[in-house]
Every structure is written in structure tokens, then in C-alpha cells.
Amino acid sequence: MTRIFHPVVAALASLTLVAPISAQQKAVQSGNTSKSTLDRTKIPTAAKAADLRVPSWTKATLADGAELVVSEKHDLPLVSFSINFVGGAAQYEPPGKTGLGSIVGQMLTEGTTHRTGDQISNDLQLLGTGIGAGVGSESGRVGFTSTADKFEKTLAILGDVLENPSFPQEALDRLKGRLNVQLLQNRDRTTGIAGVVFPKVLYTTDHPYGVSLTPETLASITRDDVASFYKSYFQPGRAIITVVGDTTPAAAKAAVDRELAGWASGGSMPKFTYPAVPASKPTTIYLVDKPGAAQSTFAIGAPGPARDTPDYYAIRVMNEMLGVLFQSRLNHNIREVKGYSYGVFSNFAFGKGPGAFRAGGDIVTAKSDSALIEFMKELRDIRGPRPPTDDELKQAKASLVQSLPENFASVNGINASIGQLYVQGLPQDYYQQFARAVNAVTADDVVRVAKTYIDPDHLAIVIVGDRTKIEAPLAATNIAPIVHLDVNGNVVDR
Amino acid sequence: MFRFRPGLLAASLVPAAAIAAQGSPSPSVKQAGKAAINIPFEKYTLKNGLTVVLSEDHTTPTVAVEVVYHVGSKNEMAGHTGFAHMFEHVMFTGSGHVPYGTHDRFTEGVGGSNNGQTYYDWTRYWETDPSNYLETTLWLESDRMGFLLDSLDETKFKAQRDIVKNERRQSNDNQPYARDGEVISLAMYPNGHPHSWPVIGAMSDLSGASVEDVKRFFRLYYAPNNATLAIVGDIDRTQAKAWVEKYFNDIPRGQPIVRPKFGPPTLAGEKRLTFEDRVQIPRLTIRWPSADQASTDAPALRILASVLAGSRTARLTKPLVYDAQSAANVNAFQTGFEGAGEFSVIATPRPGHTLTELETQVDSILARVKNEGPTAEELERAKAGQEFQFLNGLQSNLGKAFELAEDQTFYNDPSYTFRVQYPRLQAVTAADVKRVAAKYLGDKRVVLSNVPMGKTDLASHADKSTVVTDPLTEITTGIKP
16 A cells, blocks of 8 residues: 555654654764775776586486486585476467466376375475476476485385376365465556566467466366376476486486386487567556556567577677666666666577566656656667666676576586586587687677667566556657556556 | 565575574584584674674685674664664675775675674675685675765655655565564564564655654664674685784774563464455454574474474364365464564465364464374374584685674674574474473464455454554554654
8 A cells, every 4th residue: 555645644754854864873973984005096906706516417317208417516515406397388288278287297196096185295305305386387296305315215205106196186276276366466566467467468378378277277177188288298208307406317217227127218308499579569558457556567569589599699788788787778778777666677588589688666656657658768768878888898798608607506506507508408518618608799799689679669667556646647748659457467447 | 674585685684594504514524424514614793792703614715704783673663663674785886996886896796795684683784706806895885884974965865764654565565464563563562672663664754854864873873892703705814814804803892782671472362353455365363472593482383383383294284275175275384583483373264274174273273283292103203304404504704604603793603503502493392392382372372364455354253353454654643753
């Protein structure tokens, strides 16, 4: 609830303005201004950076067709284990069953032919860990991290969960009931509404990138759907098992061979084919009313390039300076200089298909129009009127290249880094080549990809906020015509 | 209450996660398992009172630098709520020899990160960087500790004040259920008690803050004798000490700090409140005053929280979420501060079920736990994950810096978590859990029903529940300046 301004409160506040913040401050007479011989204007020079150390790994193909990748890290007694599946909901969910993959992931730990859901939970608690299972848009994962001495016991439970799930009807009913509550709660948040409406506006529900779980699709999902998705999806032919930590390739293989012995071979790598995206439309404001909202959630964007675009590195560098770094153009201007927001950003989803470009953030209601003007200004400027400075380019590249080692600090980080290569079909020496590719990007490249992938005349501007307060000011900017949508992204009458 | 959205670090505020102490790899950890939960460190104090904690870990060529100031919203007074956090934002607007933007230039702009965070008892600032930038980060942190006021700029201060208001809107006013905590704290703590207002503060107080306030606050609380510096990661300790000396040694000591003193909440009995929110599904929160972070009862309360909720088979979760299915979810947690503590149960009903029904079910289950205590297996399950969580936490330089520096701040012992608190958690018995449940989860509590606008009849036992409208108005108007 927006706090209403009370004149009485304001008067009190101004009276207390000269009072100390804390009682003790009355006593503070002078500050700790220092005199020093050190020349602090001299910025320390950094020594040469350490060479990038990329973890190494071994690779083998198992009898059932899955790939096994093992990377050793012995400083701590920890093991991170994942089965990565290539392809996801966008490839394997039948039409009208959006959300099925995610539900199947959660249903895996609801019981097996050997263990009830309670037993799985209790056994894992005693091992000090838990098994995560999830199906995303284009990949899935079943895995855990444990202490090294609990690795094989946890893997045995994972094997049972993967091979023998029983999918109890009552568990599905319960899960659907809980998801229904989440769906309702999601509609209470401006960010939750934008998360549904923005993809729908960009791709329509005829494209896998445009659909979200709805009460209708949720209601239609049956136990047969769950069993059939499970059967077709969780197959070793599209699986890469990554094991990272305090183990060896031989020990990991022996454990996997033993605990996943019952996993029947089958499955193949998916084809990633997507329908064409809808023809681009002139820039339009799609306004969703959220009465009483203290802030408006902005999502401005368009379908973007796939991960395999040759412009990938140039786009990454461009986007760092546009809306990733704290001092990026969007955040510096709209948050730091104008004070309209707690933070704004931009992002390219990439993926196997035309993942979205999105710029946005939460904007104080009263400045929704002013913020839109600044968003549009920055999106236009980076396309040429204000080319990147040498320092912007240098920082954008360094932030990408020199942050790599942090990804290799933990067994989970290494596991995810290796898993990504396989899931996204990237070369084995990707990390070794990353710096070279990023550093080759020029200022001209940045302007070129901004021009190619950000078209200010063909953007969808989704704004979820208090219509009575923001509609007239937004219209007065003359940036684009306004179309009214409901919280599900359907056009509504004015 | 971050400079900007924190991502995963938010977990550091969740008390259950705080069980996972952090430490650096040492051969003994691996060999001896439970017996060697440890973070090797070296601690010393500069002549100006700055405490320094160093810990080497050469796993990755990165370093984490953290400065914790022993000041937070607890040091504020009514009418000035939210100031400690707003001050945190000012610390990023540049200092005497570091122009605005330079801090980001030498953290994010070289592949690192930075952020700040304010809580009731502390304000912390940190950088992670490639380790060849350690000297630069020390230059950055020392300059704002010593010379912030040299470049204090009215325009930048006002911009940050607007940004903090946006933070309040984003994290409280525009978030369903997010104001529940404000309502409960105001009811639980006496007038003027610093835990009676939220760290983010009241909007009207934020508007009233001035540059003069910033100066006074800085001079008192941002002195080296009120701070701990932790440096963890790929460092040469001799070199690190030389740089610490170079950059921090000439910052003068400040005045001794008088810590605020306050007693425990003085709830006479149960307070029942209803808050109308822009939500579709109501939610029930029950909160009790409990043990503070240093109390020997705190570990048993944490174990009690995991016995009650968090896993599928927990005492509250199984009957409410899985068997009766009256709740979509249920949560229980112990939160410890310096001199105050809270224990909470939060439950969201499934459609067709009421908050009254949930409260009755929760109370009946709590009564049983108070009578019987947990079973041996429940206790074992609650403790089993701790060794893993500890080891997992050792992989993060920043996580270890937080642990070492905050333990130093509150216990004058960087090793407090793994030397004292971890063994205490391991030693908790079923009788301890039973005892703390009976001791703290009594009728002196606040029961809050968050209900959709206009539906106050959905409150738990609505006839006995008082509707509150705008809780923070009371903070600024209800107390004499």
C-alpha cells in the first residue's frame, strides 16, 4: 500500500530534522577528518592477472547411451552430481499441456515402487541433502550435491527416483492444488503479471516461448500425461551425466553403473525447431491495470537472436554496458541520476530459438512516463548516436572475461559450467576461447548489433501498473499507442 | 535492504541458512570430517581500533573484502527510521579521493562485484575481485571509511534518498504480504524500541533525512574502532597486511560507542491483528518473542524450527500440507538478533480452508511438541544436513568473510560459529527442544491475519482480531521526538 502523505506527520518530521539520529550523537563535536602523508589520489596499479585455470574433465559413453563426464576437485569432501537432459518443455510438452514438464520434475520425488514420498524425504534428510529435479524450456536436470561419503547412498535413491517413479494420483492432485494457489499469488505481483504477459505479446501462444502455465492447462494435466512425458523424456540417449568433486572417473563410473543399472537405454537428441515468430509490429504500449500499485513493472523488448548467432559475443559486450553492469547506461541514468527506480536492467535470453531481448525494471508510479522516455532514449543512443566509449568497452569485456574464475570456485559451479557446454552444444574449449572472442569485439560491432537487434520502432512495451495514475502521462509522451490487456495478456475494451 | 538486488545472497538473512558456517579448505577438514569443522584465520587490531581478519584460500584467483560496521537500524530513533540503511547508499556516492563511479569501475568493471547491506545490528560492505585487485579494493574501502564527508554531495544524497524510497516500494509496498512484518513488530515491541520499526524505515522519515544527519552518523559510527575488516581468498598475508597498514592505519579512532540498551518485549498476552492487503489468498503469521542470537537457547530453537517445517515429513508440514491439505505451504523459523529474537510460523491456506482452521491445527501440533518433544529420528534428521551445509559454505570466499567478520563483531571471536555455535547445535537434545518449545511458544504472541481488501471476516477468529490500517504512521506520530 502506498503510504499517504499526512501533513501532520510531515510537520513532526521537520521538527525532528535537527535532532540527532541517535541519542549519542549530541556529544559528537568534531569529525574524524584525517591528516595523512599517503597520496590517496594515486590509484593502485593491479599486478598481472592470474592465467585462467579451466577445470579439466574426462568423458565416456555408458552402455545405456548416456555420456559420463567427470571433473576432479579434491580440496573438500564434496561431490556434485547432475544428469543433464538435452531438450525440455518446448520440445516434449504436448500442445495445451504447458507446465507438464515442471510437474513431472516435482512428481519424481513423490514416490517410487520401493519408497513412499515420505521415505524418500526422510532418507535424504538423513543423508544431509536433497534431490532436485526440474524441466526447463530447453533442458532438464536431476541431481544433488552431497558430502563424498554420502555420494553413493544418495545416488542409489536418485536411481530409484529416476527409474521407478510411481506417480501417485493423490500427489498429483495435491501438487496441482498448491500450484493453483501459486498462480493466484503470482497475479498479485506486477512482476508476476509481466512475466506472463510479456512473452505472450512477443510470441503469441502459438509459439512455445509465448505460453505460461494457466489454471486451464493445469486442470487438464492427468496422471497419464505425467507418465507419458516421463517415459518419453527421461531417457539416457539425451543425457549427459556430470560428476564434479572428490571422486575419480573410475569411482564415479562404477557408482553410476551400479546405481543406474536399471535405466533402460533409449531416446535421442531432440531437434530444436520453432515456428516463425509473429511479424514485428510498430512499437506499442501494452498496459495492464494493477490498481493501487506503488510501482509499474516495465518489460520492453522483442524476439531476439538464438544462442548460436555469430553475433553472440558482440551482443554480450553491448548488453553489459547497456543494462547489466551497475553503471550501465540504463541503470546509471534511470536509477542513479534520475532516481526513478531501485534498479533497471536489460537481458538477452538467447536459447536454441529466438529468445527475447528485454529491458525493464520496477518504476515508481509517478515517474512511469519519464522513465519510459529515458528507456527509449538509451535504446536509441546505443545504436549509434552515442557510441561506446573506450572505457565502457574495456569494462564490459573485463566484467565478462575476468569473472569466469568465480564460476569454477565450487563443485556446483563447475558442474553447471560443464553441463551448459553439452546442453547448449558448445565446443569443449569454449571457456579457453571465451576471452579471445570477447576481446575481439570492437566499438563498431557494439553499434552494429545494437542496430540489428534493438529496433526502437518495433518494440513491445509491457507496463503493469496503476492505470488511473499512469495512462494519461504515458499517452502524453507520444511514444506509442496504448493497447489495454488483462492480467492474462488478453486485449480488453477501454 | 541492499544497495541493489542481491540474488542468492538473500539467503544470508535467513536464519536457518546461518547454521551453515563458512570456512576455508584445510587438509584436516577433509580427513577428520565432523571433528575438523574449521576456518583457518589470523586476527589482529590496528592502533586505531580496526580489527582485521585474514584467511587464505588459493582455490580460485579471487579475493573477498568485507567491512562490517557495528551499526544498524537498532541505533536509530523513532522519527528517523530507515536512516542507517539510507546511509549505506551514501557510502556508494564517492569519497575524498574516489570519484563517484570509481568503486564500480574497479569491482564490476574488472570482473568483480560489490554491494552493501543493512540489518538491525550491522551494516556491511563488500567487494569480490580478481586477487590482483586486492590493493585497489583496500584503497576503495579505506577512502570511504576515512574521507566520505570530503566529497558529500547534496544532489547525490537526494538521488539516493529517492532510490531508497523506490527500494521500499519494491520490497515492501508493492509486494503482497511484505508489510506483515512491520505490523507485527510494531505490536510486539514497546513504543520506541528499535525493533518496533523495519530496517527500511517509514517513508515519511526517509523524506526528512538531511546531509547534516549523514555527517553526524558518519563521525560516530563509521570509525575504525567500530569496524571489522575481513580479507578472504587468494592472498599473500604479508602483502595484505602491508596494504592494510598503508591504507587504514592513518584513519583516526572515533569516540567510544554507547550501544543502545533495551529490554525484552513486554507482551502482556496474545495480540490478534488483521491487515488488509492487495492479495487474493489470505495468510497467517504467528510470531513469538524468543531468544537472542547469543542465547544458549538459540540452537535448540533452530532445531525446533526444522522439526516443525522445512521438510515434507516435518511436524507441521506433513499434516497441514500433505494429509489434511488445508495449507498450500507452511514455514517455521527462528531469527536471532543482538538482544532480541523471534520465532515465527507462517501458513498459507488452500482455497476452501480458513485461517482459523490453520491456527487451530498449528496450535494443536505445537501443544504436542511441547508435551512430548521430538523423536530421536526427528532430531537426527534436523541435524544431519549441518555438516554438509558447513562444508558447502567453505567454497565461497565471501561467505567465509561474512562468517568471520560478523562473529568478530558480535562475539569478539571470528571462530564463534564453528567453535561454539556448531557444537552447540550438534549437542541439542530432544529435551532441549521440548523445553524451548514450552518456554517460548506460549500465549504471549502476535497472531496476524493478512486478508484481501475488504475481507476482514477472513481473519483467524475475526471477532477477536483488531484491524490495523497503516502501521508506520504510528511510528512517526506515536512517539515524541
